[in-house]
Amino acid sequence: MRAWQANIRTVTPYVPGEQPKGEHLVKLNTNENPYPPSPFVKNAMDEMDYDKFRKYPDPASAVLTKALCEYYRMEEDEIFVGVGSDDVIAMSFLTFFNSQKPVLFPEVSYSFYKVWAELFRIPYETPALDENFLIHTEDYYRENGGIIFPNPNAPTGVFMPLSEVEDIIAHNQDSVVIVDEAYIDFGGESAAGLIKKYENLLVVQTFSKSRSMAGMRIGYAMGNKDLIRALNDVKYSYNSYTMNMPSQILGAEAVKDDSYFKETIEKIITTREKAKKRLSELGFTFPDSMANFIFASHREKKAEDIYLALREKQIFVRYFKQPGLDNHLRITIGTDEEMEKLYDFLEKFLSS
Amino acid sequence: MRAWQANIRTVTPYVPGEQPKGEHLVKLNTNENPYPPSPFVKNAMDEMDYDKFRKYPDPASAVLTKALCEYYRMEEDEIFVGVGSDDVIAMSFLTFFNSQKPVLFPEVSYSFYKVWAELFRIPYETPALDENFLIHTEDYYRENGGIIFPNPNAPTGVFMPLSEVEDIIAHNQDSVVIVDEAYIDFGGESAAGLIKKYENLLVVQTFSKSRSMAGMRIGYAMGNKDLIRALNDVKYSYNSYTMNMPSQILGAEAVKDDSYFKETIEKIITTREKAKKRLSELGFTFPDSMANFIFASHREKKAEDIYLALREKQIFVRYFKQPGLDNHLRITIGTDEEMEKLYDFLEKFLSS
Numbered sequence: 293m294r295a296w297q298a299n300i301r302t303v304t305p306y307v308p309g310e311q312p313k314g315e316h317l318v319k320l321n322t323n324e325n326p327y328p329p330s331p332f333v334k335n336a337m338d339e340m341d342y343d344k345f346r347k348y349p350d351p352a353s354a355v356l357t358k359a360l361c362e363y364y365r366m367e368e369d370e371i372f373v374g375v376g377s378d379d380v381i382a383m384s385f386l387t388f389f390n391s392q393k394p395v396l397f398p399e400v401s402y403s404f405y406k407v408w409a410e411l412f413r414i415p416y417e418t419p420a421l422d423e424n425f426l427i428h429t430e431d432y433y434r435e436n437g438g439i440i441f442p443n444p445n446a447p448t449g450v451f452m453p454l455s456e457v458e459d460i461i462a463h464n465q466d467s468v469v470i471v472d473e474a475y476i477d478f479g480g481e482s483a484a485g486l487i488k489k490y491e492n493l494l495v496v497q498t499f500s501k502s503r504s505m506a507g508m509r510i511g512y513a514m515g516n517k518d519l520i521r522a523l524n525d526v527k528y529s530y531n532s533y534t535m536n537m538p539s540q541i542l543g544a545e546a547v548k549d550d551s552y553f554k555e556t557i558e559k560i561i562t563t564r565e566k567a568k569k570r571l572s573e574l575g576f577t578f579p580d581s582m583a584n585f586i587f588a589s590h591r592e593k594k595a596e597d598i599y600l601a602l603r604e605k606q607i608f609v610r611y612f613k614q615p616g617l618d619n620h621l622r623i624t625i626g627t628d629e630e631m632e633k634l635y636d637f638l639e640k641f642l643s644s
Numbered sequence: 645m646r647a648w649q650a651n652i653r654t655v656t657p658y659v660p661g662e663q664p665k666g667e668h669l670v671k672l673n674t675n676e677n678p679y680p681p682s683p684f685v686k687n688a689m690d691e692m693d694y695d696k697f698r699k700y701p702d703p704a705s706a707v708l709t710k711a712l713c714e715y716y717r718m719e720e721d722e723i724f725v726g727v728g729s730d731d732v733i734a735m736s737f738l739t740f741f742n743s744q745k746p747v748l749f750p751e752v753s754y755s756f757y758k759v760w761a762e763l764f765r766i767p768y769e770t771p772a773l774d775e776n777f778l779i780h781t782e783d784y785y786r787e788n789g790g791i792i793f794p795n796p797n798a799p800t801g802v803f804m805p806l807s808e809v810e811d812i813i814a815h816n817q818d819s820v821v822i823v824d825e826a827y828i829d830f831g832g833e834s835a836a837g838l839i840k841k842y843e844n845l846l847v848v849q850t851f852s853k854s855r856s857m858a859g860m861r862i863g864y865a866m867g868n869k870d871l872i873r874a875l876n877d878v879k880y881s882y883n884s885y886t887m888n889m890p891s892q893i894l895g896a897e898a899v900k901d902d903s904y905f906k907e908t909i910e911k912i913i914t915t916r917e918k919a920k921k922r923l924s925e926l927g928f929t930f931p932d933s934m935a936n937f938i939f940a941s942h943r944e945k946k947a948e949d950i951y952l953a954l955r956e957k958q959i960f961v962r963y964f965k966q967p968g969l970d971n972h973l974r975i976t977i978g979t980d981e982e983m984e985k986l987y988d989f990l991e992k993f994l995s996s
Contacts, residue, residue, distance in 0.1 A: 295818035296844045299743040299789055300874045303881035311702065319699075328695040342689055343680040345894075346856035347671075350663065375727065378883050391651040404882070411882050437651055466647035492648045504698035507889035522652045529655035530756070530763050531730050537859035538890045542697075 310608060317606040318633050320624040323475075323585050325504035327556045327627075330549035333505070333542045340541060349537040351528070356535075359544035360512055364484060369517040372524060373543075375534050377474055377498035377511030380523075381440070382408050384494060384513065387526045388468040389414045393437035398427050400616065402446050402472065425450050425579045425587075429459045440470040444480055447612065447622045449581030451480040458483075461490045468519065470494045475583035477502035477557055478564070484514050491516045501584055502557055503546045510535070510543045560584050564625045570635050571623075574642055578620075585624045593642060595619045601641050607634055662960060669958040670985050672976040675827075675937050677856035679908045679979075682901035685857070685894045692893060701892060703884040704876075711896035712864055716836060721869040724876060725895075727886050729826055729850035729863030732875075733792070734760045736846060736865065739878045740820040741766045745789035750779050752968065754798050754824065777802050777931045777939075781811045792822040796832055799964065799974045801933030803832040810835070813842045820871065822846045827935035829854035829909055830916070836866050843868040853936055854909055855898050862887070862895045912936050916977045922987050923975075926994055930972075937976045945994060947971045953993050959986055 310321060328334075353373045360371050374380035385408040389395045392415065397405045399418040409416040419431035425448040432439055439460060444451040461469045461483070469492055471483045476497065484495045494515040500506035513523060527534070546553070564581065571578065571588055578588040590598060599611035599621055610622040625631070662673060680686075705725045712723050726732035737760040741747045744767065749757045751770040761768040771783035777800040784791055791812060796803040813821045813835070821844055823835045828849065836847045846867040852858035865875060879886070898905075916933065923930065923940055930940040941947060951963035951973055962974040977983070 294843070296740075296820050297870070299740060299745075299820065301739050301742040301878055303877050311700065322700055324700065325698045327698065329697050333697065334694045337689070337692065337694055340689065342686045345681050345685065345859040346677045346679065348663065348674055348676065348852070348858040349861070375888075376883075376885060378885065382883060387653050388648075388651060390653040393651075407882050468648050468651065491646070500700070506700040506885075507697040509701070509885060509888040518649070525655050526653055530759050531728075531734060533728060533730065533858075533861060536727075536861045536888060536891055539888055 312606075312608055314606065317608060318626065318630045319608050320626050320630065320634065321608040321610040321622075322506075323501055323583075323622075323624045324506050325501060325556065325560070325584070326625070326630060327504055327559065329504040329542075330546050330552040332545040332549040332552070336542055336545040337538070340538065345537060348533050349535060349540060351532040353535050353540045356510070356540045356543045356547075359547040363547050363550070364514065366487075366514060367517070369520055370487065370514060372513045372515075372520045372527075373535060374511050374513070374527070375539075376500060376509040377472065377496050378404060379509070379534065380496050380511040380513050381405075381470070381472060383523060383527055384470055384496070385409065385414060386412050387522050388470070388494070388519070389438040391437035393435060395438045395440065396432055396434075396436045397440045398445065400425065400445070400448065402442050405440055421448075427452055429456050429463075432460045433463045436464065436467055438467045438470070439464055440472060442472040442474060443483070444475045444478075444581070444583045446475070446583070447585070447610070447617070447620075448579050448587045449475070449583040449585055450579045451582035454481045454483060458486060461486065461493050465490070465492050468492050468494060470496060473497045474501060478584050479561055479582040487514055487516060491518065494519050499543060499546060503553065504556065505543065505546060508539045508542060510539050560625050563628055563631055566628075567623070567625060567631055570631075574635065574638050585622050587620050587622050589620045590642070595621050598638070598641070602634070602637065605637050607637060664958075664960055666958065669960060670978065670982045671960050672978050672982065672986065673960040673962040673974075674858075675853055675935075675976045676858050677853060677908065677912070677936070678977070678982060679856055679911065681856040681894075682898050682904040684897040684901040684904070688894055688897040689890070692890065696889060700885050701887060701889040703880065705887050705892045708862070708887075708892045708895045708899075711899040715899050715902070716866065718839075718866060719869070721872055722839065722866055724865045724867075724872045724879075725887060726863050726865070726879070727891075728852065728861040729824065729848050730756060731861070731886065732848050732863040732865050733757075733822070733824060734763075735875055735879055736822055736848070737761065737766060738764050739874050740822070740846070740871070741790040743789035745787060747790045747792065748784055748788045749792045750797065752777065752797070752800065754794050757792055773800075779804055781808050781815075784812045785815045788816065788819055790819045790822070791816055792824060794824040794826060795835070796827045796830075796933070796935045798827070798935070799937070799962070799969070799972075800931050800939045801827070801935040801937055802931045803934035806833045806835060810838060813838065813845050817842070817844050820844050820846060822848060825849045826853060830936050831913055831934040839866055839868060843870065846871050851895055851898060855905065856908065857895065857898060860891045860894060862891050912977050915980055915983055918980075919975070919977060919983055922983075926987065926990050937974050939972050939974050941972045942994070947973050950990070950993070954986070954989065957989050959989060
């Protein structure tokens, strides 16, 4: 080993989810929205002045923040925007979990929480879910340096009722509690309404799922102005220009088109409810999902075998080869047409 | 103070450079390119399929990496792309400067080096420049945990000849040496050609200045494949999807249009050389600049007074209120027309 190599940080490289390419494949593996973004986004893109690319983007992303504030009827100092909710949450770990006490998050939840805690050397503990993949609120009634959980949870899709979310927040007024609502728009009830009541609450959402804009990298956090100021201070202290100009403009347009948004969500929910019925009939069991995916296990066939067989037919779902999760498939809700291809194949495969 | 506030990281918030808005102002304060990006960028934007926004962007930014590799005749595993060179350099600090020995960078240089060192708790030392704003290579011949310097330097615009850059790299083969070439295209000679010779060399460049795409946030690093792999490992370990889809596609297009690129650079260099002559005639002195800005001091009038008077006339230049720099103005090279407005006003103001 060369001397300079000794100073290199060694990490366990994460392998991003498969992004297969091709015309006829059915991609139900990364929880993307099967519908395009709002036509408002297309119009704004068509009108965008490329000459403006030569200038630095607005570091405060004011156009986007303003659109979100109008949508949620919040003040501009109550919303922080970042380059995807990954960026927002990583920055929140850095900003709010700066103590020696362990941060708490569910053992089964978004896999990056652990990564960020380790990156920033934040101690953490991970209470287990019960056998039905439920979070028990009382596991979060102990001393901690902060709390974060997804609601609905990932990769289970299970939604925790708002009363239980509030229990956790109310029991932890000495810590910042972050509710990661990446999938909230698919039928859950957001905790955003509790922000005025609890000053220790931060609610994080994203444009990647319900707003069909994963490719643009837009996420945001809502909270009282002290929390938002702290996030902005940390952000500006080390990188002022993070969100590029098209994301700011196109993100704002997406927010303005509420009827398209609602219509798209409605279609996905309808397809999901149909999927629950069809997958049950095909012999799958799953916790009830309020997200745009279903975390399903088959009564007879091994998840890995189904995953590989589907893959062979260019139908991609997500399979996690980890203890506790390795007999489940996370199936993203696609269009009705895509889902029919899935059912058709499963029908044949499972009866063979 | 509430208990949760005790866990909040406290930082010195950075105040981003002024971004004044208006039709008739002359903006020479943030080293942006006065010309639009290549028409290739506009064409690609016009043809972009907004439906694809719904999918996650390619985490490897392959389209962009490939375009850069073809341009520089490098291999794809020798280039790393990030969200602006700020992102690339911050990630490089995290990846390569992971030791207890001090990292070295010039006392007068890019102000964020200090910020990232502090953020990641990396010790650092900052050798002073001489009275002519020159870096002395021998200041970098001592034990260290890594070296970084901009070439040309900022905010001075001084270019260090490649032979001296090579001296520093050759004397420090036990450390990673990062040459930050944000302004290299305006007449300097890049160290990229030394990458095959020195495996400890990382060269960082950006689309924000010479390629007129500050608004898109694109930067990149070139180095031997071990360095690039280490950067990618660190990046993937905590955030896989950072660069959005339009930046990847439009960035690649910008690289393909080399004749437009050269033409734009040529115009800026011509304007800069004219500016040197005009500013000298107006009583300014400055180190010879190879960047798209001039760091000028007036023989009689105080820099701050000139700055304020210009500002009053909607002509914005950059003024740093810090010891050692506070009698200089950093003047970005704009179009000839913008520069004429500057000279006209200075002529009147300085003779009054």
